[in-house]
Amino acid sequence: MHDIKAIRDNPQAFDAALKRRGLEPPSSSLLAIDEKRRAAILASEQAQARRNAASKEIGDAKKAKDDARAAKLMAEVAELKTTMPQMEAAAKTADEELRKELAQIPNLPLDEVPDGVDEHGNVRRHVFGRKRDYAFTPKPHDDLGGALGDMDFEAAAKLSGSRFVVLKRGLARLERAIGQFFLDVHTGEHGYTEVNPPLLVRDDAMFGTAQLPKFEEDQFQATRRISETERIEIAKVKADALYRRRFFTNIVRSLFGQREQVQAELRKYFFEELLGAPSEQKLWLIPTAEVSLTNLVRESILDEKDLPLRFTALTPCFRAEAGAAGRDTRGMIRQHQFTKVELVSITAPETSKDEHERMLSCAEEVLRRLDLHYRVMTLCTGDMGFASQKTYDIEVWMPGQISGQGEGGAYREISSCSVCGDFQARRMDARYRASDGKPRFVHTLNGSGTAVGRALIAVMETYQQADGSIAVPDVLQPYMGGLKVIAKGM
Structure with missing residues (x-):
């Protein structure tokens, strides 16, 4: 805002x-x-x-x-x-x-953000590693997973429709291992506090991080009926809260003093009005844990000495992908449900740019330890997210994918690290008290640390063997009970 x-x-x-x-x-x-x-x-x-x-x-x-x-x-x-x-x-x-x-208006880009209309205007910042050479033609992950019997899109379609997957045995365990590895590094070495947040959130939380109202069509919503007993209890609490608001209290005092009868009548009025509220509760499924983690500081005034706050979470994420119809329909690249490790930082304005660089290095580190080849791109003004001032994308090399030019192998986004300035803080009313005693809006940052599903794809395609098995990266073997190779039936 x-x-x-x-x-x-x-x-x-x-x-x-x-x-x-x-x-x-x-x-x-x-x-x-x-x-x-x-x-x-x-x-x-x-x-x-x-x-x-x-x-x-x-x-x-x-x-x-x-x-x-x-x-x-x-x-x-x-x-x-x-x-x-x-x-x-x-x-x-x-x-x-x-x-x-x-x-409805997006954040303003920082001066150093390159100008551009779309992804073609993005600028490469640096590269880690190199493309691997294979003595065979690398296969895409869905072919590999299907041959192993551990990746089932048909079963998922029967349960939920398109853009879902069922993982089994070795691949299910490998995905869990990747998420656990990411969390351990970020909490044990990078200083992030692990959080297990709600997956269902209210309108205000989605508005705070700017998923609403602009991107409502990209979200999933859950609905439940509220019982009459619960509705009455909710109305009582809300009525009392409304009455206590300074606006109403001042009216009562100025017109009627402290007369208990008037106060009781006002409470009764608010209660009766609120009883007419909808009998359904609607909550949003989080598209990313950024929503839950960033809103932890909503409507609060923090102490400057407590900044920066750094949170991380491993959660399922849900996206309708309404704006991506027809794109990446094959395999696990673009799913309605996926797992991701999120990184969120809450900082003072003076340190947010440095925190952005730090967040990028944290996201890179886990990919380096997996020895995955990737490049970092600075997004141009036309490709940045709505709430971002500046964004770095990490794009991992997937040898089994087909590039836009029809060539074998392609870079795919696996992490996006953004600094948002006070844009989200204003929407959430999240502030800190500076050394001069004045409350100021915090700066917020978010990034993937990283997308677990896409990391699984990258590991599968990068570490595939000629016989269709998957070698387990060294850093993941302790999480896999020492297993070094995933083969059919394992």
Whole structure:
């Protein structure tokens, strides 16, 4: 989410940054909504101030026995009482309109991000290792897995449809070993705190990391019915919370003092209103543990001395892949359900760029120990994610894949490490208290450390043998009970 004050202060810079992403300049329309919003808020505040002043003047007029003035003032207060809700509604509508528009605008790229329209504008940063030579034609992972009898797409389709897989025996164990290895390195050597987070999250969490509202069609949602008993309990809690909000409490105090009867009536009103809430609960399946891990700091003020916070999690992830219809339909490259180790950092603004480089090195290290050939790409402005200021992609070499040019072997993304600045923090209201005592928005970063399913594919294709078996990398053998080769029936 963007700061409207920053846009107001420098609209030209805002438009120029978004132009680099290929977007039309939005500042003029945003500032028009902002001006309408500010005017509505000012009118509402002035009306409230006048109502308060007039109420005091009524008392003075009555003390002075000036009945005519008191009557005139009472009529003015009655008129304000009628018009103020309309003013407040106008201010709320304008505020919601501005928030909705800002929520659709992506983050601004850092100056050093290369310009470009799509992936062809990405810039290679560095390479690790080299392509291996084989005395045979390398096979794709799905051919290898099918021949081993350990990778079954047909069984998965019967259970769930396309873009799912059933792994068995050696390959199921190998995938588990890869995830465990990644976690052990990141927690034991890289200083990340392991978290086992929820896989189902609310709208606010998805909004906080910017999956909503822009990318709703790419998400899976779970629904359950709420029993009448539970709905009543939820309504009671929400009603009490609503009543305690300062806005409502101030109204009660200013109009009625502390009268218990009025307080009880308000609670009853809120409760009855909330009972009309939907009888279903809808939660989102996380597309990445970034959602759960980053939102751990939502609506909080951290101590600067506790930063940076570094979290990691190994979780299933769920993506509808609505925008990828027809792409990578073969094998495990693009699945609706996959496993990934996520890395998330929460930092102060001054250290976020250094943390980005550190995160990249952590993601690279696990691939280096697997001795997988890869390249690191700096994504251009046209290929970056919505919430990112700058992104590095790690693309691993898969010798069994077919490249876009029809050649054998292809680079495939296995990790994406992004620095988001305060973009997500504003959406989550996540702040820290700086040394001067002022609360400021944190910076957030996220990256794959790495995608376990794609690492499995890379290991299978890289370590395949002429007879169709898979050699187990040295670092994974302890996780495989000492097994060195996965062969048919193992």
